Amino acid sequence: MIGTIVKREILDYLKSAKFQIGLVVTLVIAVVATAINIQDFKLRQQDYTAAREEMKGNKYEVLIYRPPQVLSVLVQGKDRVLGSKASLTTLTIPDRLTGYMGSRGAERQRSLSGFGSVDFAFVVRVILSLMVVFLAYNAVSEEKSFGTLKLALANPVPRHHLLLGKGLAGLAIVLGSLFIASTASVLLMLVQPFIVLAGSDVMRILNLVAASALYLIAFYALSLFVSVLVNRPSTALMILLQLWIILVVIYPHLGVDIAENFFRLPGDRELSAMKQAAFQPYEAEFNKVRDAYRYKGDRSPETGRRYFELQALESQKSHEVDLDFGRQLTRQMRLAQNLCLLSPAVLFDRMANRYARTGLDEYERFMQGLARYWQTKYLGLQKLRYEDLKAYQKAEVPAFDYPTERTAEAWIATIPQGLILCLMSLILFVLAYAAFLKKDVR
């Protein structure tokens, strides 16, 4: 019996104008956005390759660039915004990246809209979720207002079969649209010769599609619930649209605003005062050694090494302050994210950014890699300068790389968000079910 209902519902959906319009819009935007993002990625990749040439050469000021992520074609995330250039010296472990690649793109985008970039994640978060609302808002409410619900239930069909049939059919349509949109985007990526997807990238894309499915299912469950609850389809649609605005547009923004307001971070001046205080105990010795080395011409190896060690120590101390600041910033962001825990859009964004390696986690991983590189390889190179000048002149700048995150790690890290989405869907389905069983169908 369920099979018949599902088939009938699916056919109904396929014939409907809203499905056809929705699918066309989704496909067009997904393809256009992906095509543009691919070109953008190509430019950034070229810039990165050109910039890497700069990494060679200067041995004292070593420049490190953050590579653009290949999956940013699908989920731009923060990849463009977060800067991409770090310069290492004995005096500084960079705490943030600056950069030509990040800054200009960011400037352009922020001047225009409150939303982030247009990409596959945008298609899912905004367009497909709207489509879900449109597909589901009248699932029950319209049959009720047309009076067909009475007729359908006059047959020996158990109520839960009817609801289940409708639910499954709607899900099939939603997931089918998601499948089409993601296949189109991924195919477009695959035909580009300069995009090489590793096995882990493919796994990550699959995870991304799965996260999208979870997000859309949650919206579907919500829409079905409202549709069961409300008798007039137009009222159901209005309620759903308002809920959509709140959940997708307002709530995520407000969460950040509130977190920023109730969790003050130290300003730049405070930070530099803290850094100064941290180095205070060594300040006198540092000044003495520096004057001896630089102004009094004391070039003995001991003085040179001590001068170098103290410089490194100062960087280390201020890096610790930066790390502490970073931890506070992370805490502030956690608060923002936790405040937004009930918005499926935020949960989806976090998962998508994690899978595409375009979120803050990847950035932090890069920065940690940078600090480790500074402590082990870079300092090792600089030490040579004071110990064995000839070896220093011969030495090459050591290669930089940082450990990449395994897909399994990303997967485990996103379990909470996935669980919350599943739980949301489940609760809403159960509520819809309960409401439908008790519904007055006349």
Next chain:
Amino acid sequence: MLRTIIRKEIQNSVVSFRFIVVFALLLILVPVTVFILTNDYVKKVEEFSSRRQGIEDYLKAYAHFNRLGGVVQPSPPPLPATALVRGISSDINLEDFEDDPLPVMFPLLDLVFVIAILLSLAALIFSYDAVSGEKEDGTLKLMLANSLPRHQILLGKIFGGTLTLFIPFLVSMVLGLIVILVNPRVDWMGANWGALGLVLGGAAVYIFFFEALGVLISSRHHSSSASIMTSLCLWVLLVLVIPNLSPYLASLLSPAPSRIKVNREVSRLTDVERDNLGRQLRAEKMRDLVKRYPLLASPISEAEAKTKAEKDPAFREAVAARTREIQAVWDEANRIQGEKAEVLRAELDRKEAAQTRLARIVSMISPLADFTYWATDLTSTGLRNIAHFKDLSDRWDLAYREYSRSKTAALQKKDPAVDWWNTAVDVSDMPRFEYKEEALAARFKSALGPLAVLLVLSVGIFGAAYFSFIRTDPR
């Protein structure tokens, strides 16, 4: 008659569920946003004045010329308008990504967001069934059966809809303004009132555009559900997709060379290639010099040359000529390569400017971009203000250089052997950088472009709605 229709439209909407939700949302959202932004502003003012005080203290203690340049950099003060509009001025210093990374990572709420995103969506939600709904209910037939011109109905619907949205928004704005005005730390002045009034006027046009768009779509559809579907698709396109894609589109249509590549090419031109050219020119010059001064033909060591020059005036003259002319050769090489590099840089600047301009033009198809430009330029929080600030700081820079020149001249006059770079000076008379907001009239004039586009778009959509409604079949 028109008034009756408008009144009917307003009365109809006011009791509807959607109106109540939107009104409640605005009443909460606007004051909360303004409250948060005002706190932000006050914090920034405190930081700014303490930073300024810090600089003054520093200048009293260590005013050497070797420190001055780094310490007295101009920085823009926070503006009261940022209590309403975040804009992009706060990120002038984006290169360094210094003050506050959070807004870079998360776009935040402000007045422009509320108007551009929320009110546009609300306008469509209010108007999607303006015609199709009445058609479905059968009331359109009835209405037209009276001796009522169609254009009056249309006007009534669009104006009624605009007012239904605009008045609750104004009410919420009053609450927001109270939040600002009761805060004694916010210096809200006449020009701010003027700018706010103009922004709100722009908002009215913006809402009108979306009401007219809703009515247009509504009169082209037979069912309201299809109408809202189309409306929302267009909304996503106009408000979210076009503005965000326009920079990328512009970079594809009008490509600019990569900055990093140009920099590398410039450094190659002024380094390796300059050396090659210089050596080649020097060799030529040397051949020429040897012809004129045969004395220079045989290579001798520097020490020998020195003794020889002391004895032989002809040789001394020849060496002086060589030094002079070789220096001229290197100057020439520097000039030639410098010009080549300058061409490359100018080309890059020109192409980047063209790209930015194109992005702006493409984005102006979207009413959201037009309104955003209008609002941010008027409140001195937009791109125009960035240029204005640069202008002011360039002017200050000139004054500062003039000051340091006269100051060092005075120092040298007192003591010709003075090490002016490392001597403490009294800089109480140094010109301080003072930011002055651009006059409202100038801001208004510069923002007229986007407003004109918005008006043209609105009139166009209104015309389309008119023709579509005239020809609509009310049955």
